Amino acid sequence: MTGQSVAVIGLGGIGGSLAAALQAAGRHAVLCCARRPLDRLILDHPEGREEVSPPVATTPEGLSPVDWVALCTKAQDSAAAAPWLRVLCGPATRVAVLQNGIGHAARLGGVVPPERVVPAIVYFNGERLGDGHLRLRRVTECDMAVPDDEAGRGFAALLAGSLVGAHPAPDFVTRAWRKLLINIVANPLTAITRQRQQVLRRDDIRALGLALLEEAVAVGRAEGAELPGDAARAVWALLMTYPAEAGTSMYQDALAGRPLEIEALTGTVVAAAERHGIPVPQNRAMLALLRAVSDAAG
Ligand SMILES: NC(=O)C1=CN([C@@H]2O[C@H](COP(=O)(O)OP(=O)(O)OC[C@H]3O[C@@H](n4cnc5c(N)ncnc54)[C@H](OP(=O)(O)O)[C@@H]3O)[C@@H](O)[C@H]2O)C=CC1
Ligand SMILES: CC(C)(CO)C(=O)C(=O)O
Numbered sequence: 001m002t003g004q005s006v007a008v009i010g011l012g013g014i015g016g017s018l019a020a021a022l023q024a025a026g027r028h029a030v031l032c033c034a035r036r037p038l039d040r041l042i043l044d045h046p047e048g049r050e051e052v053s054p055p056v057a058t059t060p061e062g063l064s065p066v067d068w069v070a071l072c073t074k075a076q077d078s079a080a081a082a083p084w085l086r087v088l089c090g091p092a093t094r095v096a097v098l099q100n101g102i103g104h105a106a107r108l109g110g111v112v113p114p115e116r117v118v119p120a121i122v123y124f125n126g127e128r129l130g131d132g133h134l135r136l137r138r139v140t141e142c143d144m145a146v147p148d149d150e151a152g153r154g155f156a157a158l159l160a161g162s163l164v165g166a167h168p169a170p171d172f173v174t175r176a177w178r179k180l181l182i183n184i185v186a187n188p189l190t191a192i193t194r195q196r197q198q199v200l201r202r203d204d205i206r207a208l209g210l211a212l213l214e215e216a217v218a219v220g221r222a223e224g225a226e227l228p229g230d231a232a233r234a235v236w237a238l239l240m241t242y243p244a245e246a247g248t249s250m251y252q253d254a255l256a257g258r259p260l261e262i263e264a265l266t267g268t269v270v271a272a273a274e275r276h277g278i279p280v281p282q283n284r285a286m287l288a289l290l291r292a293v294s295d296a297a298g
Helices: 013-026 079-088 149-161 170-191 198-203 203-222 231-239 249-256 266-276 280-298
Strands: 006-008 029-033 043-045 048-052 068-071 094-098 119-122 124-132 133-137 145-146 166-169
Touching: 006 013, 006 094, 013 043, 013 048, 013 068, 013 094, 013 124, 013 133, 013 249, 029 068, 043 266, 068 079, 094 149, 119 149, 119 170, 133 203, 145 149, 145 170, 149 166, 170 198, 170 231, 170 249, 170 266, 170 280, 198 203, 203 231, 203 266, 203 280
Parallel strands: 006 029, 006 068, 043 133, 068 094, 094 119, 145 166
Antiparallel strands: 043 048, 119 145, 124 133
């Protein structure tokens, strides 16, 4: 698949890394859709550095439909991306949603038909070092997972040959829940303590993390995820392989005083627990605390 047009909405840790990787690969026409002008993108990655200058649009006015849109805002900003999506999407446009959590298509509020949405589970760590300056850290062998269907395979083909890849994976529901499990511990615990993942190496934080995970695993199972008896410990063991010096997307928002993505993560677990009548007191407490942090921001 060569010569496609790709619009990336949201040039933060993930969108900035993706746009730079695609532009550096030089196979597709990349358009960056950002709220502020950007001269260039600099991407520091394990193999070196890319400096690229893809075109940037700061308003949807005058844009035309593209082959692919990659939506890379925080989950709570998806609705605000509707004006971009309305002009960038034609009848054949596919929209990859690179966000944490589950239920990616529903966040687009019907602006894009669900069958044209590719939910992407993002495993790599993308950190904004400055305006247009990103650092990509690989934390697992796979950068992103997408459903193993025609649209998912199309997105994987789009990224082939670039610095970030997408892997079509079976049993997407379980995959998405496994990633959500990582995010309901790593993100809130780093955000509330304002410490990078190093904080997860503490014994007391590990005990709290495992308690949060045990509750969420029960909810994930009720939602159809196939999670074995030792799922909580396995998730924690995986987290211990992540670089201690990496932050999380929520940690970055907490430091910058931005609203937190807590509803899409812990909020999703608590809401599903309510539907299934599963007690999740520790996650409920975490949700209340981080809602308060988030509401005090901006
Ligand atoms: N960072 C990471 O390591 C990981 C993040 N994720 C997930 O990926 C998603 C993106 O996270 P991340 O990249 O960290 O987030 P960032 O906050 O770094 O980036 C989000 C970007 O979206 C932009 N944005 C918001 N609304 C609009 C809009 N209406 N139009 C244009 N741009 C908009 C913001 O603009 P502005 O700069 O103006 O605020 C910002 O640049 C989240 O769901 C996150 O949980 C998943 C795995 C890892
Ligand atoms: C897995 C992790 C913690 C990697 O960056 C993430 O998903 C995030 O920061 O939101």
